[in-house]
Amino acid sequence: MAETVVKITNLVKRYKELIALDNFSMEIQKGEVFGLLGPNGSGKTTTINCLLTLLSYDNGEIELFGEKMTSKRSDLKARIGVVPQQVAVFDELTVYDNIDFFCGLYIKDKETRKKYVEDAIEFVGLQEFKKFYPKKLSGGLLRRLNIACGIAHKPELIIFDEPTVAVDPQSRNRILEGISRLNEQGATIIYTTHYMEEVEQLCSRILIMDHGKKIAIGTKDELKGMIKNTESVIVNAHGLTQDFIEKVRALNHVYDVSYRDDTLTVKCSGGKHNIVHVVDCFADNEVKYQQIYSILPTLNEVFLEITGKQLRDNE
Amino acid sequence: MQVFKMFFKIQKKYMIPAIIFFAMGILMIVVNYEFLIKNSTSSMKDFQTMKMPIHLTDEDHSTVSDYFVDYLKKYHNVDDKTYTKDVLTDRLYYEDISSIITIPAGFGEAFLSGETGECPQIQSVVDEGIAHGQMLNLELQSYLSSMYAFYHSGMELSEAAAKAEETQRSENYVTIVDEIKEDGTTQSHNTQSVGGILFLFIPYVIMSCVFGSLLSAVLSFNETEKKKRENASGYATWKRSLTLAFGSLVFALFFFLMYVVVLAIFCGSEAFTKMWFLMVLNLLVYTIATVMMMAFIAVIPLKASVLSSIVSTVVSLGFAFLGGIFVPLSQLGEGVKAIGRFLPTYWYATAVDALDKGKGFMDVLPYYGIQLLFGAACLAIGMALSKASERAH
Structure with a gap:
């Protein structure tokens, strides 16, 4: 049985009248890349801050590596790496010195630290920029430095709080690849974001939260299985009659059909291969179409169906 | 660390x-x-005399007035050109000159005779609002009074003029010794x-x-x-x-x-x-x-x-x-x-x-x-x- 790295039980955090975390519970197993997905203000960062004891909480319990986490447990804190959402580095120090400083908060031995810092620099690909000051780095390189500062001490649990916000696609891919590599090397990852594509690409298990509550948890397939829609068939066709649309609606597994701007959207449940039946229906009725394709549901649709709102409605 | x-x-x-x-x-x-400590601890000449611009008209042309004119020319900037009254007033107003001095005719004679028992007066016009002119008047009156006193005490005129000059030009050492405070104590x-x-x-x-x-x-x-x-x-x-x-x-x-x-x-x-x-x-x-x-x-x-x-x-x-x-x-x-x-x-x-x-x-x-x-x-x-x-x- 896998070791439980994080266990949060019935966590409650209030800011006066506002309930930021409402009896929130979750468990993360060793070796997981755990995605914490939710819109802005859903409670992701509050959860992380409580986990790191940066915030006190009103009720509940947090266990890390099987032990109760308190603000005085520096031994437990030393096993965690944090990559905050905002770049938190010293403008006055070089890339090397920044990583050395943050690594030095955990690693006292000079020789070990030197090796760890070099490893971190190599890991994020900043070898050529060691002596650069942060102000001379591009946004993407700065994010990489931010990551290096959080992982240099080789933590067992790494928390990434929206590390790809305002990052160019090339740097974003590099960051995501890096996170996968860290996981392959044995680190357990908590990844908070509101970019569902990243979560889909990266995470082995995902928790969707909103208003401080757990909405759903599972693998991406499990989450997608929780909703009615399993496939959407999109057909570009001109002048479809209402009779024909009704025939499509009568097909097996079809639960919703809409026709707008010469585009027919057929929503199906129960399986991924409904496109065949739709193609057959067009052929049997000798109706022509320009294009037909199938879309599998995204986590955004999962979120939309569960909560009734878009994941990135604040953006 | x-x-x-x-x-x-x-x-x-x-x-x-x-x-x-x-x-x-x-x-x-x-x-x-350099400026506060070093200077305050050594002997310091706190005040220095300065040359004043003067317009001078000598209507007397006597030996006495010659000595006086020599003194003025030695220690002040004397302009003895002839100007109209308006020009002189303007020059005084714009502070080109500090004083308009006239040695009246008969001045030397009255000085030497000593009939009145007092040094005769020269004529002097100054701007009342400017201290320089007043100070100059005091200096010149002091010079003439000293010369008058020395002469009538038995000195030769040249000797009296030299002695009066010496009295006027001796250097003044000024040291502010004490500041009297509000409570009457001094520091x-x-x-x-x-x-x-x-x-x-x-x-x-x-x-x-x-x-x-x-x-x-x-x-x-x-x-x-x-x-x-x-x-x-x-x-x-x-x-x-x-x-x-x-x-x-x-x-x-x-x-x-x-x-x-x-x-x-x-x-x-x-x-x-x-x-x-x-x-x-x-x-x-x-x-x-x-x-x-x-x-x-x-x-x-x-x-x-x-x-x-x-x-x-x-x-x-x-x-x-x-x-x-x-x-x-x-x-x-x-x-x-x-x-x-x-x-x-x-x-x-x-x-x-x-x-x-x-x-x-x-x-x-x-x-x-x-x-x-x-x-x-x-x-x-x-x-x-x-x-x-x-x-x-």
Whole structure:
């Protein structure tokens, strides 16, 4: 049985009248890349801050590596790496010195630290920029430095709080690849974001939260299985009659059909291969179409169906 | 150790303002030493005569008037050209000349005869509003009266003229001996010690060094996100705060020591005396209080460079002016003094003043205490605000 790295039980955090975390519970197993997905203000960062004891909480319990986490447990804190959402580095120090400083908060031995810092620099690909000051780095390189500062001490649990916000696609891919590599090397990852594509690409298990509550948890397939829609068939066709649309609606597994701007959207449940039946229906009725394709549901649709709102409605 | 080391690496980036303020302090010491101290301790010719522009008309042309004209030409700038009355009035108005002097006909004869028993008058027109003209009149009347007296006491005219000239031109040494205070007591001006002058303005430069340079480094450490990152690590918050406080103190004490060395050199024979050590102790107390004050200012959530430049200018200058650093306490108004009493600079200056008057350790101990209390109060408020701000985040 896998070791439980994080266990949060019935966590409650209030800011006066506002309930930021409402009896929130979750468990993360060793070796997981755990995605914490939710819109802005859903409670992701509050959860992380409580986990790191940066915030006190009103009720509940947090266990890390099987032990109760308190603000005085520096031994437990030393096993965690944090990559905050905002770049938190010293403008006055070089890339090397920044990583050395943050690594030095955990690693006292000079020789070990030197090796760890070099490893971190190599890991994020900043070898050529060691002596650069942060102000001379591009946004993407700065994010990489931010990551290096959080992982240099080789933590067992790494928390990434929206590390790809305002990052160019090339740097974003590099960051995501890096996170996968860290996981392959044995680190357990908590990844908070509101970019569902990243979560889909990266995470082995995902928790969707909103208003401080757990909405759903599972693998991406499990989450997608929780909703009615399993496939959407999109057909570009001109002048479809209402009779024909009704025939499509009568097909097996079809639960919703809409026709707008010469585009027919057929929503199906129960399986991924409904496109065949739709193609057959067009052929049997000798109706022509320009294009037909199938879309599998995204986590955004999962979120939309569960909560009734878009994941990135604040953006 | 890692935080301590990095603190100084960061501090190094903000050294330029500190070096500038330090150099400014040295310059102030040198200037004060050269112009206030060196000059006040040697014999000084405080006042010097000056040549005045005069328009002269000699209607007498006697031997007496010749001597007088010679005297005027020797010690003043004499213009004896002929002008209309209007032109002369204009020249007087625009201060091209200080006086219009006319030696009337018969002046020499009346001078030599001595019939009236008094020196005859010359005619003089001056601008009543300008002191120069009045002073010139007094000088010329004095010269003529002396010459008249010497001549009628039996001297030859040439001898009387020479003697009167000598009397007028003897150098005047002016020394202001005492200042009479409101309570009737007097204070000698020339008894202020070198230390009393040089130690007085060091708080301003120490404060500027601390606020203009050290504050930037501390603010950089205090940025919320970095602080969060440090708090998330196993590094204890109290250790971090203690390290920053120790680093700040080391930095401030470095500048304190540098000034102590410089002051020891400039104070000469006064250095290493009891009074000098008490002044050094006063400066040390003030330096510690300043570092404590910084803990309060470092909580203000502003950008490091903006805050430190505002604080180093406004607070340092404000504290210096209100606390009697730039203007002696005796010359401050009661209102300013009332505000100043709430500032450590005031108590620093009061201690310097007391030590300068020969008071001892026990007399100035309360002033040291008030400075430290001020610092401690700032530190406590700063810590409380910092805690509240962390909670709010």
